[in-house]
Amino acid sequence: xxxxxxxxxxxxxxxxxxxxxxxxxxxxxxxxxxxxxxxxxxxxxxxxxxxxxxxxxxxxxxxxxxxxxxxxxxxxxxxxxxxxxxxxxxxxxxxxxxxxxxxxxxxxxxxxxxxxxxxxxxxxxxxxxxxxxxxxxxxxxxxxxxxxxxxxxxxxxxxxxxxxxxxxxxxxxxxxxx
Ligand SMILES: [Fe+2]
Numbered sequence: 111x112x113x114x115x116x117x118x119x120x121x122x123x124x125x126x127x128x129x130x131x132x133x134x135x136x137x138x139x140x141x142x143x144x145x146x147x148x149x150x151x152x153x154x155x156x157x158x159x160x161x162x163x164x165x166x167x168x169x170x171x172x173x174x175x176x177x178x179x180x181x182x183x184x185x186x187x188x189x190x191x192x193x194x195x196x197x198x199x200x201x202x203x204x205x206x207x208x209x210x211x212x213x214x215x216x217x218x219x220x221x222x223x224x225x226x227x228x229x230x231x232x233x234x235x236x237x238x239x240x241x242x243x244x245x246x247x248x249x250x251x252x253x254x255x256x257x258x259x260x261x262x263x264x265x266x267x268x269x270x271x272x273x274x275x276x277x278x279x280x281x282x283x284x285x286x287x288x
Contacts, residue, residue, distance in 0.1 A: 111143045112136055114165055118172045118197050126235045127190045130243070131197055133228045134221075138201045145204060147278070149212050155280050164200055167277060170284040172196045175273035188266055191239050195246035195270050198225075215256040218248040246270045 112135040122128045146163035148154040158167050175196040179189045202220035203213055214220065222244045229240055249267040251274070252260040262268055277284050 114143075115169070115197060118169060118193070121172070121176060122190045122193050124187055124190045127187075127194050127239070127243075130225070130229065130234050130240070131194050133234070134198050134201060134225050137224060137228055139204070141204055142201055147200075149204075154278050155283075164203065166286070168197060168200060169286045170277040171199070171273045173284055173286050174277045175269060178269045178273055182265065182269060184266065184269060187239060191242045191246060192266050192269050192273075195243050195250065195266075196273050198243075199247050199250040199270060199274060218250055218255070221247050242266065250274050 112132060115131075115135060119128055119131055122131065142164060144161050144164075146154075146160055147158035147167035148163075151159040154163070154167060158164070160166075172193060175192050179185070179192055184192060198221060199218065202217045202224060205214045205217070205220065225240070225244070228234075234240070245264075246267050247270075249259045249261065249264070250270050252271045260267075260271070276282055
């Protein structure tokens, strides 16, 4: 399943960041690969209200994040962090394991719990900027999350938030089929 994100992972330059993303995807709750992006179909484009819709949403968000990095001249390890955080931002969207029912508030935090064990187990280097990636994932929902964590002066966090928001709009089409 991780192969579905091969193209997105390839955008990341730092091999340690790539490894972290790969391992986290391997350990993602199984529902991540199957559920629609919105369980009610209300908050995301209608074409994501399908099996695999959350994967499609994630691919779209990464596409937008990559464009925003280009536009804002976010480069090198900073760009890697934005891309890694965007790939992983909804990995625990519906909770830890096999809770395919509904979106969980604070699911960014759940990712940090999951990733911390992977990070330790696989002896992934500190150079992954693990703390930065965690912060970006924690903040990705901004005003739509509980607790509300946002900081518009944080350029990288803003980039991830906007990528998630823009790619979730029904009237903005992000084509990732090419
Ligand atoms: Fe999202």
